[in-house]
Amino acid sequence: MKNVHKLFIGTGVLLAIAIGCNKDDIFNELIPETNEQPTTSQVQGYVFKPALAEPTAENVAQLKVPAGFAVNKFAEGLGKPRILAVGSMGQVYVTDREAGTVTMLMDTNGDGIAENSSIVANIKQVHGITLYNNMAYMVAVREVYRAAMNPDGTLGQPQLLINDLPDAGQHPNRTIAFGPDGFMYITVGSTCNSCPExxxxxxxxxxxxxxxTNRKIFAKGLRNTIGFGWHPQTSELWGMDHGIDWLGDNEQKEELNKITQNADYGWPYIFGEGKYNPSDRPKGDTTYAQYLAKTTLPSLTYQAHSAPMGMVFYTGSQFPADYQNNAFVAMRGSWNRSAPVGYNVVRVRFENGQPAAFEDFLSGFLVNNNKAHFARLVGLAVHTDGSLLVSDDTNGVIYRVAYTTP
Structure with a gap:
């Protein structure tokens, strides 16, 4: 690969990026608190996108899961499936933002493979979906809809509830859920990689x-939190936030945040464990240190550029008992890194209601010496039978992970 050098010069900022180099990252920064001194930062950035392979039987067979678990295709040929939701009858709803559809899948004979598929809603750019009080709530870029769930799982005519969410820009992936408090929560990503909004x-x-009605900002400074949920025991809200790109192979790490009302999580000025973002200085007379003092830092971090997507707490009855109240996160996979990371599902171990560690749960979607992939993972849901479903929007597959060895 040829080296491509780009030089960006802004107010008091020098950022040099070399794309495609084989050297280690350089991230040397001198970031003063105010504009009275120059800011200098040098970063090596990369673009590496693994080639797309097919989800063949051989590729699926080599997927890695813990002992006692097995993986199969729950459904395929789905276009670009994104977010998943599961109804009480075992019906699986899946959104396709590009097609603007919500599809319902049914495994009628309980063999772990969906036999029936039907489109139950058409909404332009629909992405997030959640079920609450026998209604399906769906969110597109600027709109929120709800539709009644019929006895057979199909949906009635969607009713428009909100039509003025912010424009999308770089992050159009709205998600939606209802908390234990009965309120609707909607994620709204940033319009850019790093900028004041x-x-x-x-x-x-x-x-x-x-x-x-009565829409308010619950928490801010979250660059792009797609996966989020409430711990089943503590009812505390947790979410995975995407880190800033173009800070090098190992920055910015992905963040697992405990999300509380009125908290500020730092973007775009503070990232990770309290680091200053050299390209965006706090506004006015506020220094980095002052902004850091009011920033809520992450509880855990994960490998930069892994791209966390769906997140779900496990409350099913199929997996071993030590999986109860742990979380799963779908990592879509990197592009802004010299060696690919992500392309997997990770387990977040919780101890006494607090996150303790990340560990691999489902991996092996990178093949050919990590030069190709056959899935970029998006949505997660726990099926009524206790299995875990995860969607891939590159080859149009939903995978099912089941515990087969009691």
């Missing part, structure tokens, strides 16, 4: 009534 609702989690 003119719309205060970007880079936030919003909270509203179930009918969409």
């Amino acid at each position: 003119p719309n205060p609702e970007n880079a936030t989690i919003l909270r509203a009534n179930a009918d969409g």
Whole structure:
């Protein structure tokens, strides 16, 4: 690969990026608290996108899961499946943002493979979906809809609840869920990699009534939190936030945050364990140190550029008991890194209601010496039978992980 050098010069900032180099990262920075001194930062950045392989039987067979677990294709040929939700009858809803559809899948004979598939909603750019009080709530870029769930699992005519969410920009992947408090929570990503946002609702989690009224910012400084959920025992809200790109192979790490009302998680000025972002200085007379003092830092971090997507707490009855109340996170996989990472599902071990460690759960989607992949993972859901479902929007497959050795 040829070296491509880019030089970006901004107010008091020098950022040099060499793409495609074989050398180790360089991240040398001198970041003063104010603009009275120059800021200098040098970073080596990379673009490496593994080639796309097919989800053949041989590739699926070599997937890695802990002892006692097995993987199979729950459904395939689905276009670009994104977010998943499971109803009480075992019906699986899956969104396809590009097609603008919600599809319902049914495994009628209980063999772990969906036999029936039907489109139950058509909504332009639909992405997030959640089920609450026998209604399906769906979110697109700027709109939130809800539809009644019929006895057979199909959906009634979607009703528009919200039509003025912020524009998307770089991150159009809205997600939605209802908390134990009965409020609707909506994630709204940033419009950019790193920048001050003119719309205060970007880079936030919003909270509203179930009918969409009384919308307010619940937490801010979250660059792009797609996967989030409430711990089943503590009812505390947790979410995985995407780190900033172009800070080198190993920065910015992905963040697992305990999300609390009115908290600020630092983006775009503070990242990781309290580091200063050289390209964006806090506004006005605020120093980095002052902004850091009011920033809530992550509880755990994960390998930079892994791209966390769906997140779900396990409350099923199929997996071993020590999986109860742990979380799973789908890592979509890197592109802004010299060697690929992610392309897997990780388990987040919780101890006494707090996250303790990440560990691999489902991996092996990188093949050919990590030069190719056959899945980029997005949505997660626990099926009514206790298995774990995960969607891939590159080859149009939903995978099922089941515990087969009691």
